[in-house]
Amino acid sequence: MSVTKADGAQLARGIGPRPIASNRFAVQLEALFVQHERQIGNYLLQMVRDRELAEDLLQDVFHQALRDSAGLANARSPSAWLFGIARNKALAALRRRRRFWRAHQRLVRRGSDQSANDQELIAVYELLERSLAPDDRALVLLRYLHGFSAVELAGMTGRTPAAIRQRLARARTSLLVSEQPDLEGP
Amino acid sequence: MTEMNLEEEHVRRLLAPLDRLEPIRRSGRQRPGMRAGLIAAIVAVALALIGVSLAATQWGPLSGISSADRPPSERDKLGPEVVAQLRSDELPAGLSGDQIGKRLVESARWVGNLPDGRNLYLVPSADGRLCVLAAGLSESCGDALTRAAPITFTISANGVGSRPLIYGVALDGVVSVAFRTGGVAVTLPVRNNVFAYEGPPYEGSPSQPGPGVSAPTVNFSDGTSITIR
Numbered sequence: 001m002s003v004t005k006a007d008g009a010q011l012a013r014g015i016g017p018r019p020i021a022s023n024r025f026a027v028q029l030e031a032l033f034v035q036h037e038r039q040i041g042n043y044l045l046q047m048v049r050d051r052e053l054a055e056d057l058l059q060d061v062f063h064q065a066l067r068d069s070a071g072l073a074n075a076r077s078p079s080a081w082l083f084g085i086a087r088n089k090a091l092a093a094l095r096r097r098r099r100f101w102r103a104h105q106r107l108v109r110r111g112s113d114q115s116a117n118d119q120e121l122i123a124v125y126e127l128l129e130r131s132l133a134p135d136d137r138a139l140v141l142l143r144y145l146h147g148f149s150a151v152e153l154a155g156m157t158g159r160t161p162a163a164i165r166q167r168l169a170r171a172r173t174s175l176l177v178s179e180q181p182d183l184e185g186p
Numbered sequence: 187m188t189e190m191n192l193e194e195e196h197v198r199r200l201l202a203p204l205d206r207l208e209p210i211r212r213s214g215r216q217r218p219g220m221r222a223g224l225i226a227a228i229v230a231v232a233l234a235l236i237g238v239s240l241a242a243t244q245w246g247p248l249s250g251i252s253s254a255d256r257p258p259s260e261r262d263k264l265g266p267e268v269v270a271q272l273r274s275d276e277l278p279a280g281l282s283g284d285q286i287g288k289r290l291v292e293s294a295r296w297v298g299n300l301p302d303g304r305n306l307y308l309v310p311s312a313d314g315r316l317c318v319l320a321a322g323l324s325e326s327c328g329d330a331l332t333r334a335a336p337i338t339f340t341i342s343a344n345g346v347g348s349r350p351l352i353y354g355v356a357l358d359g360v361v362s363v364a365f366r367t368g369g370v371a372v373t374l375p376v377r378n379n380v381f382a383y384e385g386p387p388y389e390g391s392p393s394q395p396g397p398g399v400s401a402p403t404v405n406f407s408d409g410t411s412i413t414i415r
Contacts, residue, residue: 037211037212038209041209041210041211041212042204042205042207042209042210044210045207045210046204046207051210054210055210055211055212058210058211058212059212062212120203121203121204121206121207123203124200124201124203124204125204127200128201140197140201141201141204144194144197144198144201145198145201145204145205169190172193172194172197175197175200176193176196176197179200
């Protein structure tokens with residue numbers, strides 16, 4: 001691990017073995033992170049549906065961001081950059097966890113003292129999970145709960161804005177059809 | 187309102203319960219698996235971790251660097267402007283994200299000069315990290331050196347027309363460090379645990395601060411070598 005900071009030089013990087021960030025950058029990032037921490041935390045929780053995992057991922061997002069000072073420097077929108085990292089972390093975590101998913105769902109359903117709020121939450125989670133793949137879920141949450149535009153989502157995902165709009169349209173249809181199973185077939 | 191807007195509004199309402207989740211905070215504690223994963227991402231090799239913990243707990247980050255692992259001398263004393271440089275790099279107390287810790291300026295050791303005459307110091311940190319300080323230029327901090335990660339490697343460049351500086355500190359037993367920069371193969375001898383190189387004036391793209399530099403290969407006195415990535 002290596003952290004390098006330069007006075008006067010445009011570039012000072014260390015391989016010792018790997019550069020992370022300058023401390024000045026860390027201070028800037030901390031300020032940015034504090035500003036968006038709550039929303040990013042919510043997004044992670046919305047994605048992975050597991051509080052402890054979401055907390056770990058939130059910490060991971062911060063450390064990943066800390067290692068990518070160039071990413072922030074090149075980002076058009078700092079918040080979109082952070083959410084992009086969060087999206088990748090959440091998708092990776094979901095991939096890792098996929099095989100445990102059924103067991104996890106059984107455990108969630110087993111809770112007998114769920115309040116109406118909990119049940120409403122579970123219903124939304126289940127609707128999302130049965131109607132959308134994780135990648136589309138990530139897009140839908142970022143678009144409709146966190147307000148990112150198709151252009152910003154395109155920047156986060158490496159797709160074109162048109163492709164994002166198309167995916168969102170398909171995802172909306174899928175969500176609405178799943179919400180009303182009676183409409184699914186003849 | 188168009189049909190699409192109505193649909194979007196409906197989706198927002200559908201998802202609204204997820205907006206009422208209780209906020210989470212960054213985990214203070216990390217599960218063993220997560221911590222291992224995080225550190226593995228930070229350091230180049232897992233072996234370095236073992237070396238770090240040994241070095242930090244038993245001998246300190248100057249261990250294995252003979253030119254620095256010695257009693258203090260007058261030359262090791264840092265001037266006020268150099269101390270100020272170090273302090274400006276430290277994160278305010280209590281701020282998360284500090285992976286280095288307070289620099290122990292009283293334990294600094296002068297190890298040599300860079301080609302431009304600047305003094306080069308090694309400064310251990312309170313968290314057991316090793317900082318390489320080029321006075322008035324830059325500070326690079328990282329884990330203590332190990333056989334798997336036996337050098338620090340800092341590249342300092344300042345745009346077109348400036349001469350890039352490449353320098354570092356090596357563990358005892360490292361005889362040379364080789365890399366390519368600006369299309370040229372460079373092999374630097376290690377003297378008193380220090381290697382340094384000043385390249386020709388950079389004539390590349392103005393959008394880049396300096397020439398590219400390949401991953402360095404470290405050659406040991408026993409004839410073995412490793413490439414640090």
